Amino acid sequence: MSKFIPVCEPFLDGNELKYVTDAVETGWISSAGKYVTEFEKQFASYCDCKYGVAVCNGTVALHLALVALGIGKGDEVIIPTFTMIASAFAVAYTGATPVFVDADKETWNIDVTKIEEKITPRTKAIMPVHIFGLMCDMDAITSIAKKHNLYILEDAAEAHGAEYKGRKAGSFSDMASFSFFANKNITTGEGGMVVTNDETIYNKARYHKNLCFPMDGNRNYTHDEIGFNYRMSNVIAAIGLAQVEKADTYKELRIKNNALYREFLKDIPGISFQPLHPDYLNVSWMNAIVIDPVKFGHTKDELIVHLKANGIDTRLLFNGMHNQKSLIDYGCDCSGQYLISDWLTQNGMYLPSASNLSEEEIKGICEIIAEF
Ligand SMILES: Cc1ncc(COP(=O)(O)O)c(C=O)c1O
Known part of the structure; x- marks a missing residue:
């Protein structure tokens, strides 16, 4: 072929430049700014979820979600072995242990028939990963999670807009996490988001994303818990909003x-x-x-x-x-x-x-x- 074809270039053919220019011209380039809130709102709604928390990449989105679910040292989280390393590393960042389940030959996703044999008294959550844009068997996973009282955190990094029985990726679980890396169907270059329908979990994610600054806006530099700076900038969110418009x-x-x-x-x-x-x-x-x-x-x-x-x-x-x-x-x-x-x-x-x-x-x- 005459032209080199890269494996996956981003496609930015909407309002990206217009919104980024606006963010720059108005000086709103930090994480405070209308594009962050609008991107969170629009993307969460695209996933049929109430709340979105934008962060700087999909790996920290997973970590933040696990923190918001209260997962930590001594806990176990079941993940597919066939996934991108971020799924496992995010569990390790919390001090918990990732426990692996093989893929299913039919779907290449986690083999739902092999999940239960990996559950122990320390298991706190299942993290189904929707590999390459195909959702996992969420009926089976939901019923296992209910039976054993486990959280579900969907790693939907690769599955923007994917559906299972007419329901969107991200809307099945306690929390879901997305990546907006440059090769993703919706991209901000680097970026991520957690989505949820649970207001308490949402507030925890917002709190920990922002170094656990008090949620009432008080800037007295008193921090009751250890938090992270996982904020997304308004410039990046400007790209994200333009992308969601064309999702x-x-x-x-x-x-x-x-x-x-x-x-x-x-x-x-x-x-x-x-x-x-x-x-x-x-x-x-x-x-x-x-x-x-x-x-x-x-x-x-x-x-x-x-x-x-x-x-x-x-x-x-x-x-x-x-x-x-x-x-x-x-x-x-x-x-x-x-x-x-x-x-x-x-x-x-x-x-x-x-x-x-x-x-x-x-x-x-x-x-x-x-x-x-
Ligand atoms: C399944 C999965 N989880 C998590 C991530 C991490 O996302 P990011 O690269 O934005 O940190 C990726 C990235 O490609 C992924 O494919």
């Missing part, structure tokens, strides 16, 4: 692009996608594929090299949490087998996934794969 458009573009990849690659043996199901609206954050090297005739690593030589950027899929030295050293139980997660890591990759990829570009990428 559905970006979602549709990602879904359309994923459908094109599926169509153009459907006759090539040995390539599979995350399955589709009528109960789930997969917002296709990334166009992830898994290669069966026997049927395809090459490994995914060979395909990555071939695509790179043709100017097409790709990425590996996550390496499971049970394989992370940092987490083994932290004391996580990484024994046992996580066969599906390892299969995804070994055979999976992302194809270019930006919202504004053209049909021609996707077709060109698929032709290069087909020729190979």
Whole structure:
């Protein structure tokens, strides 16, 4: 292909510049400013939630949510092993221990049939991660959480606008966390948000996000608890507001692009996608594929090299949490087998996934794969 195609560039084609310019021209560049509150309001509403708390990235959003739920040292939080490292690190920041569950071969999300065997008296929460924009089986997770009196914190970093049985990601749980990193369907470059319908949890998150300054606005520099400066600036929120205004458009573009990849690659043996199901609206954050090297005739690593030589950027899929030295050293139980997660890591990759990829570009990428 003549032009280099990056794996996922941001798409900023709305009011971003107008709102950022306004923030700069009016001097409202700190976290005090109308764009922060408006972004929180609009994004929470997009998730069918009452409250949003904007923060500086998705990792601290997870940490803040765990703190707001009161999770700390001695507690355990169940997470999928097949996830981005932030899900596990956020648990570790609180002093609690992440406990891993393998992925399900059908959905690539947490295997809900393996959650209960990991529950102990120390378990406080389940953190389902909606991998690549496909929501987890929230009915199953909700009923396990109810039975064992556990919190649910959705790590919805990759799933803006995703749905399960007609309900939005973020609206199922005590709290949910999103990332607005540059490759996300809605982006602020760096940024994150927690959303909730619970006013008490919301207020706790606001309090801890802002160094535990008194919530009544009193600036007497008296702090009753240890807090964090996780504030988002008004300049960043200005980008976020412009993005939320076009959230559905970006979602549709990602879904359309994923459908094109599926169509153009459907006759090539040995390539599979995350399955589709009528109960789930997969917002296709990334166009992830898994290669069966026997049927395809090459490994995914060979395909990555071939695509790179043709100017097409790709990425590996996550390496499971049970394989992370940092987490083994932290004391996580990484024994046992996580066969599906390892299969995804070994055979999976992302194809270019930006919202504004053209049909021609996707077709060109698929032709290069087909020729190979
Ligand atoms: C599942 C998941 N959780 C958390 C994060 C962390 O978000 P951030 O990169 O904004 O800190 C990411 C980021 O990609 C993610 O994919």
